[in-house]
Amino acid sequence: MPSPRRSVEGRPLGASASSSSSSNSPGSPAHGGGCNRFEFQSLLSSRAPVADPTCARLRASESPVHRRGSFPLAAPGPSQGAPLPEEDRMDLNPSFLGIALRSLLAIDLWLSKKLGVCAGESSSWGSGRPLMKLLEISGHGIPWLLGTLYCLSRSDSWAGREVLMNLLFALLLDLLLVALIKGLVRRRRPAHNQMDMFFTLSVDKYSFPSGHATRAALVSRFILNHLVLAIPLRVLVVLWAFILGLSRVMLGRHNVTDVAFGLFLGYMQYSIVDYCWLSPHNVPVLFVLWNEP
């Protein structure tokens, strides 16, 4: 009578774990991909080196997780009742972080789709689209850059110039960081978005993080720290940032997480600007362009 096939450590292998490639069982190469189908690997294989890496990988099919039916790739082998070390079982469990991230992404997509009520003319709040697009322009990089440059050219005080120079630096830093992260993450905009934004850069086909949200948070914090405003105006500035962020999701331009992270990033960017504050004392070269007003 044939004895069960054994791994190098003497434990029996499951039926589909046979290393003979002639089989047409699910785990066999003939069934598509061969041994590579077993994506998970036992901790044991890293502790006890084996001569043949194929064997190490095949040992995964012995795992209790595997046998419980989570991945029904292999039929139960003769090792069914044999107890395994605790660490073998833990390694095959999906990580908590992975599950949490996947759940967050699923909620994000679902919520963003639900909130995308102005994504098209025929959407449930399609008539609000022009207003959302007006908000979009209020947070666009071009008007902010041109506006700052214009004010800088008209400014007649050193203090005003210093603040405006730092605002310009903040806006450029924001464009750079957002372009960098968008290019690295490469998250596509939501499927329901109509790509009809004016004046975009090539990275703006990506959505993470929202450039409008970063700018809104950065500029708001900047204004609150450098302009003396009455309380109602201060509230308005904060509201503008949040409503602009929400409008990005309502227009279908972004998912909720793009905007949430954008607001956070913009807020943090202000801290960088504040830390590197440009003044005639630390970078005089930037200020020699002007004579004393």
Ligand SMILES: CC(C)=CCC/C(C)=C/CC/C(C)=C/COP(=O)(O)O
């Ligand atoms: C100096 C320079 C490179 C200016 C470019 C300004 C510009 C075209 C910024 C793009 C603004 C924009 C459309 C960002 C996308 O915002 P999301 O909220 O859709 O990420």
